[in-house]
Amino acid sequence: MLGGDDSIGQPVPRKQHFANHDVLFATPRGSSETASASRAAKAGAKLNDQRVETGIGRPGLRNTEVSQPASVAGTVIYKTDPNRRWRYRRYYLKDQRKGHLAEAVIALKGPNLKGLAPAGEQQLAIIDQKNFRFMPETLAIRAGSRVKFTNSDPELHNVRSTDSLNPFNISIDTGREFVTTFSRAGGIRRPVRIGCIFHGAMRAWIYVFDHPYFQVTSADGTFLFSNVPPGRYRLEMVHPAGALRWSQPIEVTPSTTLDTKILVSPDNKEPSK
């Protein structure tokens, strides 16, 4: 269920100051080959161990004319509750005092986003299986992008999706790979769930969008959408491993940067299904 929270920081418009940004392709911040790395570099974000290769063809919003474009930037912060411990927090909160939430998916939702900034040439992301983990576990891509699954472990792995439109169940030996295209955009609400049939603890989520305004936060919890057409949207966040969900309406005004602070807590936990 989507829903705001009174404790959530309100978006505060501010004058545009991220000049010449060309952020469009949302992947984890570790994707140094993407244009989105520019913001990560500004933030001094450390590259994590997620290996994502994207940006082939790098279509870009430069090709799309947005009148008086604006930006939406922010940080996702998780507020811990000693009475409701989140045992996975050790993976996603590098500094528990600051609460910067890593591996959260952030996206805009609005009626006129679809088709903006055409995906252009096909993108390629990589999810490796290493140390019995999918790396990255959470990936966000444009519809039509390809994902290459690899296996760096000295043991047989498998990638399986029961997604109704693109089901697959492929075993991948050490050093081998499997590439598939994700054509359908399920957005932030319907990720493609990935598992390994041999190792039930391994899991990953692929979020597929039909627009360019999405991102996966890195260790500093930040995100930035540039070249956003002014208008009214919902800013949405999910954290699949933590089952956290948040959303709030925002208004993006011309030539500004909307600076947001997304505060989440155990209250934002999705009820178990």
Added chain:
Amino acid sequence: MTHRSLTRRDVLRSGSTAMAVAVMQMSMPDFVFPAEEEGEELVEFLNMPRSGPNRLDWETLEEWFTPQEQVFNVQHYGIPEVDSESHRLEITGLVDKPKAFTIDELKERPQHDQLMTLECSGNGASKGFMNAIYNSKWTGTPLAPLLKECGIQPGAKEIVFIGVDRQQETLRKGTSREVTVEVPFGRSMTLTDATNKKLLLAHQRNSQPLEKENGAPLRLIVPGWYGIANVKWLTRIEVRDTRYMGRFMGRDYVTLRGERRGGEVVFVETSVNKMNLKSIIARVTRRPTQDTLVPVKAYGAAWSDGTPVEKVEVRVDDGPWQPARLDEEPRAKYCWTFFSIDLGGLKEGQHTVVSRAVDVNGRVQPAADDDEIALKKTYWEAYQQWPREIELTA
């Protein structure tokens, strides 16, 4: 449903609690073993998968009774729909008085609690599967008196336990003698093992009705035996005069192991049954560096088939084995025992920390390169020592 309703009285009441008074961990702060002090920071294990739902999260292990959301379940023929109202347990075969019982009738019989650590026999076989273990309390009526009432006939040797779950099985696949039939899940025990007074026909776990995936409405509970022997959705008990060789006794859950005999290795196949002596480092903690050394502690758990664990030792890198402190409480015969050790100051950098359990008979938990593990070709009974890799930073 909460499992925090378990009380000290629950533990005391249990027939398996022969030793120490148990104190529930639930009132303690998160991530605190009895020996853990404030200010200790978790040192993450290197090169390990992340923890997920429905699996024990070793690094956050704190509760002697495993929280419900960390309880695993494994089944081979799917999870059947079972109506507890119409469900029957039938006792047939070589008995004078074959009987059938409703769940309510079983509940009316004498009830017994059994505290037990239940481990999947594949647990620990790989990094991707080393969290399939939990500790809980089971409640039900003892099996042995019920078998006695049915009158076991002379010549009976084997007791077979059959579940509701069924699936087609193919034998001699790909040969001219290939045959496929639908069979129910079954496991068996010798008459002696099956009449051990500890065996229960359980309808509750942690004072709550069994969960569907955990065998509701009735599960055989065999303390000290791997999970596969604890037959879920139990519906029939057959007394036979020959060995039962269903898939999960004769073809699957069979350990193939080489044994050295003189100069040669002879391979032997045995059915997976009793749990093995085992221990693991659950987590490592540290304090800020003092004079170039990092104060480090380790915490873990040890368990067995009920044979008392005499000691647990811990080693850092190639150093000497050091004795860990076994928690005096909570303890129960068929449950894990928590341990802790102060490893003193370690140099910054990467280290390996490993534990080994030793039982009262002198049996020592083997290392991965010891013959009994190295010559084991199948993955069940993965009870080898498990080195944990850590990195201590400044």
